[in-house]
Amino acid sequence: MDEIKILWVDDEIELLKPHIIFLEKKNYIVQTCISGTEAVEAVKDTNFDIVFLDENMPGLSGLEALSEIKSIRPSLPVVMITKSEEEDIMEQAIGSKIADYLIKPVNPNQILLSLKKNLDHSRLISEKTTSNYQQEFRKIAMDLTMVDTPEQWVELYRKLIFWEIELENIEDSGMTDILESQKAEANSHFGKYIEKNYENWFKGSSDMPLMSHTIFKDLVSKQVNKKTPTLLVVIDNLRYDQWKSIEGIVNLHYKKEKEIPYFSILPTATQYARNAIFSGLMPSEMERLHPELWKNEHDEGGKNLYEAEFLEKQIRRLGMDIQWEYHKISNLKSGKQLAQNFKSKKDNDLTVIVYNFVDMLSHSKTEMEVVKELASDDKAYRSLTQSWFKNSPLLNIIQQAQQLGFKLIITTDHGTINVKNPSKVIGDRDTSLNLRYKTGKSLTFNEKQAYAVKNPKAIHLPCLNMSSSFIFAKDDMFFAYPNSYNHYVSYYKNTYQHGGISLEEIIIPFILLNPRN
Known part of the structure; x- marks a missing residue:
């Protein structure tokens, strides 16, 4: 055991000598004081692990000393020792965040138990x-x-x-x-x-899981009715572990009915997966049936500009007679505006919100050193997600939805993975730019590190020309070109990417929740 330093403060400390000897035999280091004033000075000078503090002392009282000690070392555990459990004294002590309290006369085993509870707990x-x-x-x-x-x-x-x-x-x-x-x-x-x-x-296998293009028809549409409004929130890039980091906050307002993780389609990228959610179609079907809405890799313009139009067509195709609205939030201002106006959505049968913060966070990690520091690993990435959610307009919207009696659905389009190992790839100048998947002609790559699909139509992806293929990075690989290889690898290593094959990217949350009364 590392040396543990105890400060014991009591104006009758000599009477406690047997207790101190008992603790010293257990290899604790005990320093004593006979007044609150001495104790405050001792805490300034020495890094104690815990303080035993008598409540009833002449001069600076135990409660006054407690307040000063906490102002110097807020996280230092203080055990208050009192002659009686007087309610007002205990309320003040507990309000000042004591770690524990003991009633005199104390015996050595009580002291030992308090030490174990407060120092050995973790x-x-x-x-x-x-x-x-x-x-x-x-x-x-x-x-x-x-x-x-x-x-x-x-x-x-x-x-x-x-x-x-x-x-x-x-x-x-x-x-x-x-x-x-x-x-x-x-x-x-x-x-x-x-x-x-x-x-x-896609050949009719009975093992096919719920996927991006089926979740609206199979899950969302069955929740929507004219009796209770439904709020569907699609948080872009939300991994399953990130959902777990915010679940406790959501649970203050909503009770989880079902948690149904589903599989993102390939590529696990917004252009493909989120359009599939809202259209209820695979990418090749979107291209064929709605060429005015679908954009391929090399087409100019945004690739996710027509989600509302795709959703409208799916709602009509499913024969849903509902009142609905779609909102995309990509900055703080638009999030606050929606929060301010959310009460007006109570008459909708379905309100859909796409919230882009987590996606922006993953891209920022690639481009900004400060975010690389803040989200250096998965633990930090979860923590940053939780911190954002606690202070976001989205939480305010969810709180309002609960008060208005909305059912709540939280889901995402795909996850993301921290990439660590480069995989060399060679393609022509028309090869797509994503780090976790590539589509193009005559791709040269390491076959052990990627899943290759020579006929994109077999997995319902657009085929740009006769010899186009797709490759998807596996594990924590990211594709890197031989040109400026070392600079490229250094820049993208340990960043969050999506588009490929990993548990983090493909298995993603779909949560049904009911408002708490």
Whole structure:
């Protein structure tokens, strides 16, 4: 055990000598003071781990000393020791955030228990979490050799995310490293699984999961009715673990009815996946049926400008007689404007909001050094997402929706992955620019690091010319050209990208929620 320094403050400290000897035999270092004034000076000079503070002392009282100690070291645990549990004294002490309180006369075991509770709490939780994950590690490793359906992959990914979030609060970085290596292994298996099965899903395979182009018809439309308004929020780029980071905040206002992770189509990119959600069609069908709305890779202009038009056509195709509105929020100003006017949406049967913050965050991480610092890894990325959500107009909109009795659906179009390893690719000047997928003619690439589709029509993607193909990066790879290779790799390494094949990009949240009364 590291040396733990205790400050014990009591005007009758000599009477506590047996207690102090008891603690010193347990290898605690105990410094004593006989007044609140002395205690405040001691805290200024020494970095104590915990303070035992007598409430009833002459001069500076225990409560007054507590206030000054907290102003110097806000996070220092202080255990108040009182002669009686007087209500007003305890309320003041608890309001000043004491760690614990004890009633005189105290015995050595009470002191020891308080130390364990306040200083060893995080260690004990850490040890329990580590032990539980070590047991689960073996089960996940066995599951990885047998997982072979979309449902099994969803369950496995949920487990990995659960343990990733559990382990982020413990001090044993070794366990986090083990989990990271297990996630990497899972992604390697998942890439092979997608490569083996993805094309078959579009040939009538019974194993086909819920996907981007089916979730509106199969899930959203069944929730919409004229009795209760529904709010559909599509948060661009929201990974499953990022949903978990904001779930607790949403739960203050809404009760989760169902959580239905679904599979993004390939490429896991906004142009393809989000248009598929709103049109209810695969990209090649969008191109064929609505050429005025669909834009291919090399067409000029925005690729997601017609989501409302796609949605209108799908609603009409499904025969839904509803009043609905669509809103895209891509900056703080438009988010605040919608929040201010949200009450006017209560008469809609369906209100759709596309919120672009997380997508902007991932792009900013590539371009801005400050965001690279703030979102240096997945833990920080989750934390930044949570911080944004807590202070966003979107949370205000969700709070209003709850008060107005809206059902709530939260989902996304695709996830994103922190890319770490470059994969060389060669293509002509018309090859698409995305780092996690490429489409073009005569692509040269490492076949072990990508899933190649020579006939895009087989997976319902547009075919720009007779020899066009698609390749999708697997694992945490990103495509890099041989020209200026080192500069390119250095610039994009450890940035969040999407478009390829990974658990993070493909398995994404779809959440149905009912307002809390």
